[in-house]
Amino acid sequence: MSRASATGDPSGAPHVTAAVLAGGVGARMGGPRPKQMLPLAGRAVIEHSVAAFCDAPDVDDVIVLMVEDYLPEIEKMVDDNGLAKVSAVLPGGATRTATSCAALRALDTRDGSDLVLLHDAARPLVSQRVIADCVSALAGAGAVGVAVPTSDTVIEVEDDDSGAETLRAVPPRSSLRRMQTPQGFHLDVLRRAYDRALADPALAATDDCGVVLGYLPGETVRIVEGDEANLKITNPGDIEIAELLLRQRPQAKDRP
Numbered sequence: 001m002s003r004a005s006a007t008g009d010p011s012g013a014p015h016v017t018a019a020v021l022a023g024g025v026g027a028r029m030g031g032p033r034p035k036q037m038l039p040l041a042g043r044a045v046i047e048h049s050v051a052a053f054c055d056a057p058d059v060d061d062v063i064v065l066m067v068e069d070y071l072p073e074i075e076k077m078v079d080d081n082g083l084a085k086v087s088a089v090l091p092g093g094a095t096r097t098a099t100s101c102a103a104l105r106a107l108d109t110r111d112g113s114d115l116v117l118l119h120d121a122a123r124p125l126v127s128q129r130v131i132a133d134c135v136s137a138l139a140g141a142g143a144v145g146v147a148v149p150t151s152d153t154v155i156e157v158e159d160d161d162s163g164a165e166t167l168r169a170v171p172p173r174s175s176l177r178r179m180q181t182p183q184g185f186h187l188d189v190l191r192r193a194y195d196r197a198l199a200d201p202a203l204a205a206t207d208d209c210g211v212v213l214g215y216l217p218g219e220t221v222r223i224v225e226g227d228e229a230n231l232k233i234t235n236p237g238d239i240e241i242a243e244l245l246l247r248q249r250p251q252a253k254d255r256p
């Protein structure tokens with residue numbers, strides 16, 4: 001697999017774009033504003049997410065896909081905070097999948113050998129280790145997911161004839177993981193997967209690695225170790241948990 005750069009990087013490393021997906025309204029969180037705009041330790045949730053990729057040495061530029069009404073606020077956030085790697089702030093789509101497609105469209109003119117990392121804006125605690133591991137793993141795979149083991153037993157359920165939920169299956173826990181983001185791709189791989197997925201009227205994806213698995217069956221999706229702290233702000237109370245996790249994290253100046 002070639003790592004040659006279409007962008008003329010003298011090191012030969014491919015160009016890496018991070019796309020921060022922030023097109024959701026945060027229905028489960030509730031409240032007047034999307035959850036990615038909530039304050040977390042003095043910054044908006046989305047600012048933590050964007051800053052993490054701006055700080056990542058492997059990442060060349062960052063695009064942000066945001067709920068349309070909030071685009072001016074995000075542009076101001078980028079300017080006010082010197083988030084200089086942000087190259088575009090664009091509208092997201094009506095579903096997460098549509099927002100991933102909007103990110104792909106924004107990268108239409110890029111070379112297929114470029115790399116893209118798709119990340120939930122709602123995961124503000126993503127670490128530099130996870131970002132670096134995701135990029136490194138793309139040297140050996142067309143797609144990379146980030147996942148953690150599950151300490152709970154995960155079950156499958158179904159409704160019985162009366163509509164009551166019942167247990168259908170208990171898959172072996174040792175092979176189960178909980179998927180996180182970022183998820184990384186060679187751009188040509190993600191393009192081919194979505195070309196096929198969008199032609200399928202039954203498309204129902206909850207993440208982008210799943211689209212590659214489902215529509216490009218021959219493509220390896222490597223899984224690298226995620227981080228329990230890389231939680232997805234989803235429900236009321238999650239901001240408070242993220243605040244606690246952030247307090248435990250060593251400050252940049254104290255890191256070895």
Ligand SMILES: Nc1ccn([C@@H]2O[C@H](COP(=O)(O)OP(=O)(O)OP(=O)(O)O)[C@@H](O)[C@H]2O)c(=O)n1
Pocket residue numbers: 021022023024025026027028029034035036065092093094095096097099100119120121122123232233234
């Ligand atoms: N139309 C959408 C829906 C979701 N997302 C993004 O995908 C990530 C994960 O989605 P989720 O946690 O489901 O966010 P929401 O859709 O905002 O939440 P909810 O389902 O509770 O409305 C979030 O960063 C969210 O902003 C997106 O970019 N575009």
Ligand SMILES: C[C@](O)(CO)[C@H](O)COP(=O)(O)O
Pocket residue numbers: 096120178179180181206207208232
């Ligand atoms: C992509 C994801 O974060 C992986 O765990 C998750 O599937 C997003 O789901 P959501 O319902 O859009 O939050």
